[in-house]
Amino acid sequence: MTRIYISRDMASVALGADDVAQAFASAGCEVVRTGSRGLFSIEPLVEVETESGRMGYGPVSSRDVDAVLAGTHVHHLGRIDALPFFAAQQRFTFARCGVIDPLGMADYAAHGGWTGLDIARSSPPQAVVDTVKASGLRGRGGAGFPTGIKWQTVLDAPNAPKYIVCNADEGDSGTFADRMLMEGDPFCLIEGMAIAGHAVGAGHGYIYIRSEYPFAIDTMRAAIELSATRVAPFTLEVRVGAGAYVCGEETALLDSIEGKRGQVRAKPPLPALSGLFGKPTVINNVLSLAAVPFILSEGAEAYAGVGFGRSRGTMPVQLAGNVKNGGLFEVGFGITLGELVQDIGGGTASGRPVRAVQVGGPLGAYFPPSLFDTPFDYEAFTQAGGLIGHAGITVFDDSVDLAHMARFAMEFCAVESCGKCTPCRIGSTRGVEIMDRIIAARTVEPAAPAPPSGVLGQALYSRAPDRIDVSASAQTELLRDLCDTMKFGSLCALGGFTPYPVLSALDHFPEDFGAGVRKPLAAE
Amino acid sequence: MRDNDAKTTIVEWTLRYGSGREQLLPLLHALQHEIGYVDDACVPLLASALNLSRADVHGVITFYHDFRRRPAGRHVVKLCRAESCQARGGVGIEAAAAKRLGVAMGETRRDGQVSLEPIYCLGLCAIGPNALVDGRPVARIDEVVLERIAAEVAA
Secondary structure, three states, rough: OOOEEOOHHHHHHHOOOOHHHHHHHOOOOOEEEEEOOOOOOOOOOOEEEEEEEEEEEEOOOOOHHHHHHHOOOOOOOEEEOOOHHHHOOOOOOOOOOOOOOOOOOOHHHHHOOHHHHHHHHHOHHHHHHHHHHHHHOOOOOOOOOHHHHHHHHHHHHOOOOOEEEEEEOOOOOOHHHHHHHHHHHHHHHHHHHHHHHHHOOOOOOEEEEEEOOOOHHHHHHHHHHHOOHHOOOOOOEEOOOOOHHHOOOOOHHHHHHHOOOOOOOOOOOOOOOOOHHOOOEEEEEEEEEEHHHHHHHHHHHHHHHOEOOOOEEEEEEEEEEOOOOOEEEEEEEEEEEHHHHHHHOOOOOOOOOOEEEEEEEOOOEEOHHHHOOEEEEHHHHHOOOOOOOEEEEEEEEOOHHEEEEEEHHHHHHHOOOOOOOHHHHHHHHHHHHHHHHHHHHHHOOOOOOOOOOOHHHHHHHHOOOOOOOOOHHHHHHHHHHHHHHHHHHHHOOOHHHHHHHHHHHHHHHHHHHOOOOOOOOOOO | HHHHHHHHHHHHHHHHHHHOHHHOOOOOOHHHHHOOOOOOOOOHHHHHHHHHHHHHHHHHHOOOOOOOOOOOEEEEEEEEOOOOOOOHHHHHHHHHHHHHOOOOEEEEEEOOOEEEEEEEEOOOOOOOOOEEEOOOEEEEOOOOHHHHHHHHHHO
8 A cells, every 4th residue: 555645734734735635545545644844835745655765746636646646747856855945954853844743653753752851851950951051042932042041040940830831822924833843743842841841840831822723732732642651740731822912922921821811021020930820930932942852862062063153053944925935944043034035935926026025023124135145143133123033034025015014013013912011002003103194195295284273273283183294204203213112111022023124114115105206106 | 692501611611620710711712612702691600610800801801812702603714914924915815805705804794604804824824815714724815715715604
């Protein structure tokens, strides 16, 4: 019986993988459902096991069964790991994703699984923390804080019990690495959390997954049950979010697990000392925890050996939006933005020129092609006025209107603000209004202020809306002032980083904000 | 509302998992799953089961976008509005979907047949515009796919 591998990743299913799998099963094949390899232009992807390895075909539809089994399908790709998109990667964290059955315990063990946990458990906690420190691993959620130092703080905290919390509230648009890992290699995350539990002395862990990821929730729950005896006495449970983006902020996430509104806490105290239920808590992103098994099994040097400057190891970069070869590309830090977008991503899917890329989700900056020589590195991106965030890159072609994108950034902040601090709660709404005026000023001449009449009219004149200078230049100045307040006055990154997309759009694409030449009416 | 269903769900849940306040979100998810929405009549039941104030429970329900306080349409289309889908023509599809389904974004059609809801990112960002149609992911939405969705939710 021919063995066939087809992904059960949510993206593959969205492209019809279930129908394809059904068709192959009806044809008498043994179908193994894997995670996704991570290149969506070849999905649904079918791999046929042969004597010379797994032969890939994609994209494939349910009508192509005979052609694939005969080896005559036009989308014959050969060995998947030999394709340029995969050969150029350094897959440390995603080595098994797309290869193994995500819920096959034997498969996981056969591919090097649990080695890291066994090594960790045979050494004292301090040695494990030292290994993670030596690897140079930094928080993959966006802030880039050294993971080893966070663990050390929790290990040294006297209070008990301690908790491990995995932040799987991957809400940034343009990112999907957490989702792919949880669906494609859930035991890897479980192993990473069990190692963290041993390292800091925690017995229980929570995985907080957003409700928008139903496949990941199901896979993680099943994987936790299957591996319960393997990771015992460490225990785990899944908590499901409820559509609040701000719960990706670590303290809001903790409040959400505690059953409260997901509002941001003021820091200090740090979650490492007073986190979940007021106890010392390691809270790490999925990718940070999933990088740990490799670090333990292959050694800190192997991980720290790749990278750039103070950014060590690999980053699973996600190419998204209007990009030809969209998908997950895990590679050592230091690759430039241009290489990622043009060489690997292959430019836009629409075939039009790239005008802007947004790096790091809704709170990340827009970069023009003139900054494509920026190396992928935490410090280099900060210097360029942006952030790596969760390493999602959203590509836009030349039809994008950056003023509309800046307005959307403010609108999104207004929708998702937790409401605790004023700059974010109110500033975002004022930001939408300012952007509306700027967009209006691009096409319409500002009306002349109406003269005041009567005593009351005179008194109210100074506050009247039509006295606002609605010219693009005045509103732009106001926008910068507002962004300044939000950036420095907000409690967390939602309000504090919303100025990044807004100001980067304004700085790099001033023509969209009515500067210089007045733009003709947008063709929409 | 099927009042007894809600009561049974709450009692069974607290017996099984305890009545700490950290059970509030899982319980709200369970209620919404069972009944389709979280009726205001559930608020006092939850408050007394978890020893919270009604204001506290109300505050949590209204904070999270997922929890509905009224029944949704028979079919629910959750359409992504985030940047990556916008980069692939999401704004146009949003307008077309509202027109084709005959319901504004964030609303339920008057005949109760379909709700169109915004969602911010399904993590399918290289194959947008995306939607969840009754929980099933749909990618690369264009006019043709939209027509298929419309036929599906008309049933």
